[in-house]
Amino acid sequence: METIQITTVSKQYPVLVGKKAIQELPELITTEFNHLNKILIITDEKVAELHLQTVKHALIKTGKPVLQHVVPEGEHAKTFEVFYECQGYCLSQKLNRKSLIIALGGGAVGDLAGFVAATFMRGIPFIQIPTTLLAHDSAVGGKVAINHPLGKNMIGAFHQPEAVIYDLDFLLTLPLQELRSGFAEVIKHSLIADHDFYHWLKSNIVDLNEITDEQFLTMITKGIAIKAAIVEEDEKEMGIRAFLNFGHTLGHAVEGSMGYGNFTHGESILIGMVYALKLSMKKEGLDFNLEEFIDWVSQLGYQITIPDRLETAALLHLMKTDKKSVNEAATFVLLNQVGSPILKDIPDSELIDEMTEMK
Numbered sequence: 001m002e003t004i005q006i007t008t009v010s011k012q013y014p015v016l017v018g019k020k021a022i023q024e025l026p027e028l029i030t031t032e033f034n035h036l037n038k039i040l041i042i043t044d045e046k047v048a049e050l051h052l053q054t055v056k057h058a059l060i061k062t063g064k065p066v067l068q069h070v071v072p073e074g075e076h077a078k079t080f081e082v083f084y085e086c087q088g089y090c091l092s093q094k095l096n097r098k099s100l101i102i103a104l105g106g107g108a109v110g111d112l113a114g115f116v117a118a119t120f121m122r123g124i125p126f127i128q129i130p131t132t133l134l135a136h137d138s139a140v141g142g143k144v145a146i147n148h149p150l151g152k153n154m155i156g157a158f159h160q161p162e163a164v165i166y167d168l169d170f171l172l173t174l175p176l177q178e179l180r181s182g183f184a185e186v187i188k189h190s191l192i193a194d195h196d197f198y199h200w201l202k203s204n205i206v207d208l209n210e211i212t213d214e215q216f217l218t219m220i221t222k223g224i225a226i227k228a229a230i231v232e233e234d235e236k237e238m239g240i241r242a243f244l245n246f247g248h249t250l251g252h253a254v255e256g257s258m259g260y261g262n263f264t265h266g267e268s269i270l271i272g273m274v275y276a277l278k279l280s281m282k283k284e285g286l287d288f289n290l291e292e293f294i295d296w297v298s299q300l301g302y303q304i305t306i307p308d309r310l311e312t313a314a315l316l317h318l319m320k321t322d323k324k325s326v327n328e329a330a331t332f333v334l335l336n337q338v339g340s341p342i343l344k345d346i347p348d349s350e351l352i353d354e355m356t357e358m359k
């Protein structure tokens with residue numbers, strides 16, 4: 001079992017990663033949170049079917065009442081309607097400031113349940129139990145949110161979890177497309193922070209169906225450590241936290257305009273990373289073997305072109321309304337070198353030219 005301690009201005013908490021990590025949950029609750037009166041697990045339909053019993057079984061040892069609320073899968077959970085319904089459930093079940101929410105699932109459940117916890121009675125504690133590879137990113141750092149039809153994650157808060165329990169056995173049921181989605185965030189972490197990690201990934205991960213337990217552990221703990229170092233320095237994204245948004249400016253625009261859930265988060269940001277790499281090479285003189293990168297990710301099954309049916313003007317508009325952009329121009333995370341990101345405003349004409357090349 002690996003433990004990574006996260007220390008932000010607002011909270012210090014452990015991230016436990018390993019096979020059977022869920023067995024640590026009851027002791028954590030009875031030692032650190034014994035004053036809590038009730039536990040509500042928020043999970044989605046698929047994860048409920050696959051892993052809810054395991055978590056409920058582990059919680060029996062705490063002797064505390066455990067409730068469950070099941071929401072739709074994927075981005076369908078990150079809506080105002082589902083958020084409102086969760087709040088109604090919390091009220092009707094008389095949760096209060098001594099209650100705990102557990103987010104059991106991928107990033108969508110984590111973002112939703114975390115936002116419910118952040119806002120219920122102005123904030124109650126929650127624990128993240130991630131079940132996807134992608135959630136090595138989403139479960140850590142305290143960004144919680146729902147989507148709005150006009151933009152991804154536009155309604156949210158910063159609310160750190162009390163702990164993250166990452167049981168690698170839960171990943172065994174993940175379909176290939178979800179592994180692919182999560183692996184895109186692993187690639188992102190390597191590109192923004194660690195040249196050696198990037199080369200390790202490129203040489204070792206050539207088939208997403210063949211990732212070993214040891215490789216999962218390495219990827220997840222390295223990804224979390226990279227994210228933790230950034231979040232610890234800049235919890236509320238006043239500066240360097242924006243580097244974690246590498247690939248997301250176009251990525252979120254693609255994800256939203258494909259219709260949330262039709263193209264996974266990771267597949268969308270992979271396209272956004274190719275775009276940001278191209279801009280970095282043109283504008284920052286990034287020395288990068290893009291051809292080799294494209295061969296590698298294509299072999300892993302990623303699409304690297306902007307879907308045909310998406311209009312350049314609509315994508316441009318979405319990029320300019322991204323949270324990072326505060327002036328007229330769209331703000332991008334670019335790389336000077338692998339491991340060395342910067343923020344840069346890019347004129348519309350250059351963004352349009354590059355999108356046209358990537359269609």
Ligand SMILES: NC(=O)c1ccc[n+]([C@@H]2O[C@H](COP(=O)([O-])OP(=O)(O)OC[C@H]3O[C@@H](n4cnc5c(N)ncnc54)[C@H](O)[C@@H]3O)[C@@H](O)[C@H]2O)c1
Pocket residue numbers: 044045046047050073074075078105106107108109110111131132133134135137138139140141142143144153170171172173174175178181182185264265
């Ligand atoms: N808060 C953050 O910092 C942050 C970071 C990255 C991404 N995100 C958000 O995370 C979301 C994407 O996360 P995700 O890819 O984990 O998505 P997700 O929660 O939608 O899960 C993807 C799919 O996998 C299924 N699933 C989950 N665990 C499973 C398992 N163990 N076995 C089989 N199926 C399983 C789910 O039911 C769902 O259908 C996006 O909304 C994105 O915006 C947030």
Ligand SMILES: O=C(O)C(=O)C[C@@H](O)[C@H](O)[C@H](O)COP(=O)(O)O
Pocket residue numbers: 137141143152153185237241242244245248323
């Ligand atoms: O933690 C962060 O900060 C990130 O940017 C991580 C991203 O991978 C994640 O998708 C995040 O939800 C994006 O945040 P947003 O502020 O662009 O909505």
Ligand SMILES: [Zn+2]
Pocket residue numbers: 137185248265269
């Ligand atoms: Zn992301």
